[in-house]
Amino acid sequence: MSKIKVVPCSGIGKVFGLLSREAGLKVTKELCPELCEAVCLARVMTVDDDAKESIEGKTCIAVDGCPKMCAAKTLEAAGGVVKAKFRAVDTMRLHRGEDAGTGTFLTDAGWNMSGELAEQVSEKVKELAKEEA
Ligand code: SF4
Secondary structure, three states, rough: OOOOOEEOOOOOHHHHHHHHHHHHHHHHHHHHHOOOOEHHHHHHHOOOOOHHHOOOOOOEEEEEOOOOOOOOHHHHEEEEEEEEEEEHHHHHHHHOOOEEEOOOOOOOOHHHHHHHHHHHHHHHHHHHHHHHO
């Protein structure tokens, strides 16, 4: 079985993108590196052959920042099988009133939010990996 692709949007300029990237990194590097791997969204967008090959027909999880859903849409357009879609903005809504940080740094509350999002994504990775085993 090939590893599940976890792809954060990594949007620039707003805290949403930073939250999505940090959550994606935590899942792929710390929480379940044996089951999933990150793919750079920019490489998929530029139709890089290696990146396209790694996505096409493969199980993907999009970790987007906001309702624009750039990662999910790009993965679907590139032929990825997007089995789960997460949005950092939904995690932030659960922490209304807390300051998560900016597009360049996370506060302690922001790190907590990205950790929470990463936990949700890693649970989905484990569930999908079990289904595909
Ligand atoms: S999903 Fe939102 S935060 Fe992420 S790249 Fe797109 S517009 Fe930016």
